Amino acid sequence: MSASIPTGRRIAACLAVTACALSPALAQELTRLYAPKPPLGSAYVRVVDLARGGAPVAIGTAAAAPIPQGDTATIYRIVKGGAPLAVTIGGRPPAGDIVPAADAFSTIVVPASGPAVVIADPTEGRNDLKAQLRFYNLVPGCAGLLAVADGGPTVFEAVATNDTRQRAINPIEARLSAKCGEAAAPPLTLPPLKAGDHYSLFLMPGASGPVLTGQRDETEPYRGPAN
Template sequence: MPFFSKRARHAGAALLPHFVVAAVFSFGTAMPGQAQEGALSQLYAARPPAGSSFVRVVNPTAETLLVQVAGGPAQRIGPQAPATSYAIVAGGKPFVVQVGGKKAATLDVKPDSFGTWVLRREGGGHAFTAIDDTGDVPDALKAELRFYNLVPGCAKAQLQIAPAGTPVVRDVAPMSAGARSVNPVQAQLAAACGIAASAAQALPALQAGDHLSLFMTGSADKPVLTMQPARTDAFRR
């Protein structure tokens, strides 16, 4: 089975909300009976109202920080696990992000969107750069890899198969992302900036419909690749 699907896309693709998919972002294997039960539970589960959006924070720094988005669970994010789960917020209405138990920013996003907000130090506090994760409806028969270039000094980042160097996602500008649907197979991947490549990382055991975030941090001459499953907070009425 080939690794790549024929369908690849970048974060700038057509903006189509896919909340049903996002509400069940998770990793795991389901048997046919379990899948049917899961589909029924999703059908009758509480869902966000129209206009809801999904927001998470990524910390590309070398320190681990306690981050809370829109009153959701406080999560420690850093080198080993850079991203919070996606919080469900009301589009067009302000929400608060806390860092270390203190208010860091009041943000707002447009309705029906997905967004990753990249945290950085600014003066004595923190600031955030938005990356739009909204895209076309994922292929439920494939796994999705979403690759983020979080290195300001790398003009074009690439996610590639290691050690061959075959591109999976290429030409990703700083503070942006590219995505690709793949067959759920075993592979070693690396992040590259020019001729500099990170240490290879093995893909986790992916299943159809899984979503994996891959973050390139470090520097242009010493990139670092970190993988993390994409997850969504439970919707609270």
């Protein structure tokens, strides 16, 4: 009679075979679901440097690195929430205290002069069957508006300075236009978005008027001990 294989080993072998048979997308989703989770009280933060000078950005104890070319913000990094956070741009800290909320996402906006602003990024209304669109108005002194270009419907309106709005949308390709008061930014074409994607749009001050930029949201993987 052959020796029996322990149940745990049979399950592990079965899972290994199953993982090999999965498509890359499903395998990636399984990895995400079963990856170690950050401890309770963690905060997820990213930085926008309104000076846009390409200076290296350091968040907490992470090594300084420039914001990737073509992006407006760093990726979300995992730090301790509810406690002062060290941020430097080009080796210099911005004015003001930075205390990100625990168990929440935040975008830290560093102006060319003046204190940093922490904007809470709500996550209510998430729908993995749709794409998530988030809009920030970072232009001082005016209300921001985002619409589909060429007379299309309004997506967000009356967004105050240093505020954000979000909504779930069907995955589409579209050209978007933004205004700060009566000043219009050049239109921006959304990249192809699929269900579950998160995309941020930033209305920012520019040398000759407001500028609309965009990027996909990304959070660094947690590499600490399992929670």
